[in-house]
Amino acid sequence: MTGHRMILAARDEAADLAAFLGRQLRWDKTAAARLQADGEVVAVFTRPARFDVLAVRPCRLDEPAELDVTVAVGALLETIDEERGALTVPEPVTGPSWAGLLPPRGGWRPVAELPHEQVRRAAAAVVAEFRTRTEELAPADRTRAALDAIAEEIWSRTLPGTPLPLRAVHAAHALGFLRAPAPVTLLDGGAWLRMRTPLGSMAARRGGRLPGLGVTPL
Secondary structure, eight states: OTTOEEEBSSTHHHHHHHHHHHHHHHHOTTOEEEEEEEEEEEEEEEOOTTTOSEEEEEEEEEEEEEEEEEEEHHHHHHHOBTTTTEEEOOOBEEOOGGGGSOOOSSOOEEEEEEOHHHHHHHHHHHHHHHHHHHHTSOGGGOOHHHHHHHHHHHHTSBOTTSSOBHHHHHHHHHTTTTOSOSOEEEEEOSSEEEEEETTEEEEEETTOOOOOOOOEEO
16 A cells, blocks of 8 residues: 555545654654554554654545554655645654554543543643743753653643543644644543543553654664
8 A cells, every 4th residue: 555645535634644744753753653544534643752652543535445564653654645635655764662552443432421621721730830840950950850750740641530641631732633622532541531522632641651752764
């Protein structure tokens, strides 16, 4: 399927997908994406650096397709034709290891429907607390290890009233998934939790961490 051109059902989805991939690259220039299509939707899976969750960005297709390939995010971004609402599948890469450990396609059980404002406020609180606590550190103490420790302590908490870790809420905010003012659905998939919004989903493993990030050209 390398080189295959896929036309999106809604032209403006190409620009949204490009913005999503661009946010990934700001965190990690070597980021990878796994593309899966089995019908009229292609799902783009990525792992936003440091958040330890998976992002899922679905895009509706003009024609059904079958596809399962891992590619470099930068290469995929370069193929997107926003004017025509299309993308071209770039050369595959091997790895990263998380790409072999995706959440299930089916079997999800709705747990709760969360008000949009509640989730937005929780994301804003995470950002504000992290900024305040890092600014309180002396310059000499503001090391990467210290910043990571603060982030991990905050992100390991759960969204009040749910088992969802705040890392998933923060990642959804950072990726632009909370822009649409619509309720957020929390789903249970056994070993996974999923936070679904109209613009995409975040998936987090229960009590576990995801494997590594790197990619290698085939």
